[in-house]
Amino acid sequence: MDDHGHDHPPHLGHHWADSQQQFEAGKLGMWLFLATEVLLFGGLFVGYAVWRGNDPELFQYGSQYLDTWLGAVNTAVLILSSLTMAMAVTYAQLNKQRALMVCLVLTFLGACGFMTIKYIEYTDKFQEGLFPGAAFYDGPKDRAASKYWVEGRPVITRETLLELKRGLGERVPESDIRRPERTRAIAQAEMSAIEPAAIGPRGMGEDIRRELRPRADEYPPPHPVQDPNRPTNAHMFFNIYFMMTGLHGIHVLVGMIVIGWLIVRAAKGHFNSEYYTPVDLGGLYWHIVDLIWIFLFPLFYLIH
Amino acid sequence: MTSIPSNTLHTDNYLNHTRGFMSWAFTLDHKRIGVMYLVSVLVAFFFGGMAALALRTHLIAPGTEMLSEDAYNQMFTLHGAIMVFLVIIPSVPAALGNFVLPIMLGAKDVAFPRLNLFSYHLWVIGAIFFLMSLFTGGLDTGWTFYTPYSTDTASAMGGVIPALTGAFILGFSSIFTGMNFIVTIHRLRPPGMTWFRMPLFLWALYATAVIQVLATPVLGITLMLLIVERAFGIGIFDPALGGDPVLYQHFFWFYSHPAVYIMILPAMGIISELVSVHSHKHIFGYRFIAFSSIAIAIFGFLVWGHHMFVSGQSALLNVIFSAITFSVSIPSAIKVFNWLATMYKGSISLNAPMLYALSFIFIFTIGGLTGLHLGTLATDVHLHDTYFVVAHFHYVMMGSALFAMIGGMHHWWPKITGRMYHELTSQIGAITVFIGFNLTFFPQFMLGSQGMPRRYHDYTGDMWLPETVELFHTYHFWSTIGSYVMAAGFFLTAGYLVHSIFRGKLAPANPWGGRSLEWQCTSPPPHDNFAKQPTVGDCYDFSVLRWDEAEQGYTWREDVPRPGEGDRDPYEKGELE
Known part of the structure; x- marks a missing residue:
């Protein structure tokens, strides 16, 4: 970046008249980027609507294999991390370096927590053999360890x-x-x-x-492979589930990189009440990631 | 009062501001990025064009197996994919737009120079993935990657996933360019440059950018689904596993129909500039042209179903999509009539840019009107997937979008390189290309209406009547001859353009008599475009310019005050917004 040396703060690009103009442009750019994100996920939401419209029974059937509790905890974790992110932006604007740092780290921890719970959920699905595609019909690898696999007693x-x-x-x-x-x-x-x-x-x-929808603790549903009442193409639910939560998970990972980068820059004292654009824009991104999850949670876990 | 500065090729400008490969490959200067895009796009155009010549040469001698069946399928896929994703979509916005847009606005750069560079690097990476698809088993799905063929029958083809990845990456390159342009136009307009003061090219780029931002992500997710489907076979588009192949077509055309307008809208913007500047007459119906760009952008999102009239869509949907498709012709026709009215009683200079603009109007009219045949349900059933479609979209994509791009390239060539090309040769080139184009594609309308299907490797053999073969062969013969003529015209064009870089006359700041801001800085422009932010006037009021013999270009009339001086215009003093 070639500076002209005269009263240009270091963060100001040479083609901007002032910081305000640069900030507003950055913000507009970020909102446009968020629009593309919404449309990227929009394709999948349309897919969800189409498949659900064609085969509602798949969604009703498949959703019983998701753990609503874990989903709810994850939702809470993500909403809280959005709160700390919003607070981080405010503290940056108020020039409170320590509080900014604390909030950014908390947000980062929230993201880690979300991914950990997601990891637990995914691992569980993989162990149970609840895969997208044809592999779904192979059943769980370790049947003895499966909580859905019914042996020796009639299939409930x-x-x-x-x-x-x-x-x-x-x-x-x-x-x-x-x-x-x-x-x-x-x-x-x-x-x-x-x-x-x-x-x-x-x-x-x-x-x-x-x-x-039998409560999982009382009557664990039988594994779909054993279930005589399994609707045709039951795996389709897991197709769309893994596509949507997977793409969302990738966005959370990207968000972790962004927040990590913000933490490094905040530690160097780059942000202050004059210049907090990256915190603000990173926050916007984090909120859209949160918002998408807020739609995913009811669509997969709650309605059935 | 200073006169317009004359050529500064040997003084400091963006070309010699810094030197070395790295100073180009990692530049943040929008002009250098634009030039790199231009060169890359033209290289891709060369390869896409060579593929087209191979196809045409094969079709002139059917049954001789010049290309094997597989080679033929791969060749037309390659031609289509290169021309769409690597050439036409980035050609006007990313190459010419990048160069011209900030200067036209009077800005120093686009809003996000790093993002701009990143989008170019993404283009290069995308192009590499396309190349990879050639060496990993090839690609024969056609540029549309229709399922189930792309997931099933073509399974021997290892090139599908690299090509999909390449198209995905190129999509993001396009999105980032669009975002950059929207923010630049919103936030970097100087005082006095109100929305209705902007050159129409900027309106067109703005409308294009809106489509790029709103439509391309859907292509991204579609290609991603297809990659997952192909890699893991999970059955999203596979009816055997409960998926829906037609859903792919919906997703694909939801992007790819608006993408057609990503190609044609900026081209129309160029034509608005060329027609006005080279007729030396104020553009007619400024607001109509500006708003018709926006209208086309909006309508463009609502017509994707007209690609699927025979794909098993419901009759009701067909009727709706057909009706909306017809409505696109209204804003398109508004533009054509306004261009004609602009030329009326103008002082038309028949130089190369104007010849390309005239070609555009002629060809676009034919391309647009034949679109009505395809939008009509009954005729589309007959014409679907025939050469009529091929001819139609080449009239619109190549004869219109690409010709406008080449016309724009000629128009801004003096500004980009600081050199003038040889005028007579350029006129001969433009006319040759025009004749060659029509000779290539007009017979294809006849071929299609007589029933020749597109993408066929061979049209001889038992299943064809001998008189049909003879008829088809005549049309294919002339079509191929035409493609050679067109290729000759393009090689001539490449020849004199390259020649001009080394031997051309030095270009004046304003060789054509344009009034938009890019003609007010030197040719080539300095690194920062403008030492001081220029004041904006009516960019289509040419009465303030006069021909300067010594300068060999247009200069400001001494008896007319410049914008910002005197009382000509309250807008320019920032009193009105």
């Missing part, structure tokens, strides 16, 4: 669950016992923003809907 399917309920004296009409097209109807009703009409006599369908 949702159907047998309903049988159980009937055995306990609850009224579950024959017609409501789960069949693919039935699930499909329920799943489609779930997608509607409007409260779905009661399904079955006296709204029994609602009960079925609740019971269709």
Whole structure:
């Protein structure tokens, strides 16, 4: 960068009139970049919508193999790290070097925490053989270690669950016992923003809907490979799950690099109330990574 | 009052400001980056053109196996992929736009010079990946990478993944250029340069940049899905595993139709400049041309389905996409009529840039109108995937986008190199290229409407009627002859342009009589473009210029005050915004 030597602060490029102009341009550039990020993920969100629209039962079925608790903790971790990032920007503006440093490090730790939990989740899926693509149908490598693999006792399917309920004296009409097209109807009703009409006599369908997703601790669902009620192409759920969370994970890794770089520069005392553009822009990037996760979490873990 | 400075080739300018390979390869100067882009794009154009000549030569003698079937498939894929991703998309914005945009604005550089350099380096890396695909087994999918062929049948072809990666990287190169241009236009306009004071080329580049930023990421994710699909076979686009091959087409054309406007919009911007400057007449309908660029950018996002009329799309979608497609012709026609009105009663100089501009208007009109045949549902069923389509998009992509780029190159050549090329030779070159182009592609309209499918290696044999073969052969014969004529014209052009760098007359600051700001700095421009930020006037008011015989160029009339001096224009004094 060739400077002209006269009252140009070191961070100011030679083609800018003043710091304000440079800051505003940087910010506009970052927002445009975020727009491209949204569109990059937008393709996958469209893919999600298309596949979900075509085969809602896959999503209902697949989501029971995700751990909602881990997802929720991860969401909290990421939102907190967004908070510390926003605080870091404020402290940079206020010239509070120590607080800036603390907040950046906390944000970095939040990112590490998110990736650790994601690693645990991914490892679990790989061990259970819940892969995208055809490898899904090989089942888990170590069946004894699988919490879904059922050996020596009858497979508890949702159907047998309903049988159980009937055995306990609850009224579950024959017609409501789960069949693919039935699930499909329920799943489609779930997608509607409007409260779905009661399904079955006296709204029994609602009960079925609740019971269709057995709580993992009580009735671990059988491994899909064993499950006679597995919908066709159940692996598709894991295709889109790994594509979307994987791309998001890559963005978190990039965010960690960015925050690490900010920490190094902050340690050198580069940022102050006059110049905090990188902290501000890095923060914007971190917030979009957070925001995308906030959409991914309900789409995969919560709705089903 | 100072006169416009004359040529400063031997004084300090951007070309001799610093020396050495590294001072170019890692420069942050938008002008050098533009020149590097220009040279790279022209090299790629040479290779893409050679591939095209090989195809044409093969088709003149069907059945002789000049190219084997595989070689033919790889050749047309290579031609298409190079021309689209490496040549036409970066040609106007990244090469000419990079050079001209900041100077036209009166800025010292683009907003993010490092990002600009990075985008050029990405272009080089992308090009290397394309080359790699040649040596890792080749690529025969066509430039569109349609599934399931690209994931399934072409599985023997190891070149698919490198080519996809290359296109992905080139996409980001394009995105970064677009982001840079949007921010530059928003934030680096000097006082007085209001939106409606900007040269129309900048409006066009702005509209292009919006498409680059908003459409290209979708191509990125599409190619990424395809890479994953091909590498791991997880079934996203494979119906056997529950995927949807048509979804790929939707994703692909959601980018690639707007990409067509990434190619043509900046070209239209160049034509607006050329027509006005070389007719020495104020542009007609400035606001209409400016807004039509934006309208085309918006419409461009809504018509992708017209590539898929026979792909099993629903009839309702077909009708909707067909209707929106027709609406694109409105802003396009607005531009053409405004250019014609600009020329009307103008003092037209028939030099090479203007000849290319006239070619553009003629060819673009044919290319645009034949687009209507393809947008019409019933005729498209007949014409889909025939040579009619090939002719149509070559009329628009090559005869329009590329000709405008070459015209723009001639227009700014004195500014870029500081040298004038030989005028008569350049006129002969332009006319040769124009004749060659029409001879190449007009017969292809006939071929297509008679039923010759595109991408066919051979059109002889038992399945063809003898009279059909004869008819097709006649058309292919003239088409190939035309391609040779066009190639001769391009080689002539390359010859006199290279000659001019070494032997050409020194260029004056303003050889054509342009009024936008780039003609106010020296040829070639100094390292920082302007010592002092220039004041902006009406960039299409040519009445203030006069021909200076000694200078061999145009200078400011002594009896007219310059912008910022006198009371000519409240905008220029920053009183109105």
